[in-house]
Amino acid sequence: MTNFQSEATVGDLGEQGILDAILPLLDSSKASLGPGDDAGALRVRGEEVLVSVDTLVENQDFRLIWPSGQEHKAYDIGWKSIAQNVSDINAMGGKATGAVISLSLPEGTELDWVKDLAQGVTDAIKYLGAQELTVLGGDLGKASEISVTTTVLGETEHGKVLRSGAQPGDLIAIAGHVGDAGAGLDVLEHHGDSAKWNRAVRRLVAGQCRPTPPLGSGPRAAESGAHALMDVSDGLIRDGSRLAKASGVSIDFDLQVLAKFAERLKPAANLTGHDPMKWVLHGGEDFGLLAVFGKDSKIPEEFTVIGKVTARSGRRSLVTVNGKPAAAKDGFDHFS
Known part of the structure; x- marks a missing residue:
């Protein structure tokens, strides 16, 4: 993968160990039910819920190391996974309120890399101004390449604009x-x-x-x-x-x-x-x-x-x- 300084990998920890490490980094305080059960829950005020989903795939949407020699940090991948989805909600005239994230990883991926991605998710929500957005949960899986799929829900006060x-x-x-x-x-x-x-x-x-x-x-x-x-x-x-x-x-x-x-x-x-x-x-x-x-x-x-x-x-x-x-x-x- 890449040269990180952590000894632990996702293969060492297993699914629950990964969740124990990254869930504290994700803010679920605005959910009526956050990660932990079979589904999350979010109170909605409007009559319609906006939904958008996007996927970032290694070597298709990003490279861990670019031809220029620049490392693509996990933090930035987490940030972009939020940014591209809240943009879709914004483009309907709405505000994002909830997100679920599916993360597929090779088993040799360092845990610090995954934690850095989770921090990028949290900071994007804060600094982009998506104050009402909360992470409801998601899924973890093993794969031959990194893939991040984020689904964001939203609402609109003035009616959706097409x-x-x-x-x-x-x-x-x-x-x-x-x-x-x-x-x-x-x-x-x-x-x-x-x-x-x-x-x-x-x-x-x-x-x-x-x-x-x-x-x-x-x-x-x-x-x-x-x-x-x-x-x-x-x-x-x-x-x-x-x-x-x-x-x-x-x-x-x-x-x-x-x-x-x-x-x-x-x-x-x-x-x-x-x-x-x-x-x-x-x-x-x-x-x-x-x-x-x-x-x-x-x-x-x-x-x-x-x-x-x-x-x-x-x-x-x-x-x-x-x-x-x-x-x-x-x-x-x-x-x-």
Whole structure:
């Protein structure tokens, strides 16, 4: 696996020993019944419960050691397992309230590695602002590679907001980062020696390993009457195409506005020689929030308007940039 300093491994301890070590690190205080029985229990206030699930798999979604030589810490894997799921709840206009986590591990995995992952889960919940989220339980299993599957439940105060409500004449806006995670991934995959990265490059790498979705922006957008919401997990063009298809419209992004997001990616561009606009348009996993508002809406201040919604007709592209067709196939795809 990796060079950790712990003598104990998950194979030495067995399932109960692992649970005894990591459950104290996970906050279940807000559950009506936390880990320990056959299922957890969570009181809900609304009439609907939002549900999202995502999996992080070794060598598919992360590498323990990247080609750059950078170690991908268990803490960051735990953090990201929470971040990508609470982002989905945020993208429905909701707040996350409960989580269950399934963890599959090779038996030689050091216990300290697993405890570090659990601490990343706990700290993500705290520092991302998911104050109402509590860990209800989960599952442990043996596998040939590390796999973390997290399911998050949530509620919404103003009613869920779908992808399908965008209308011609609306404005499309984004909250959070765009392109940071894509730039960071490019650096991790292709451009070591990590010891020579400057602070700006490390910030972009952190955007890939420890993303910070704009929690709270989803409920604020819903309260402001957003017509449609969606998080950006697979790239602005690919996810914008999904929103446009669901709504039966087209979207035109403003290249001049997007160039401002590309500006902050220049440290990685200087290192890699790549066009930073590639990361803005096609880089995923920043988990920024796309929101569609009526043109007369009061848009929350953390959102930047990056384009407009137009009528879909004939063979018009789902997404254009300054009126020119953009290919969604360049975004992230697990099976490409």
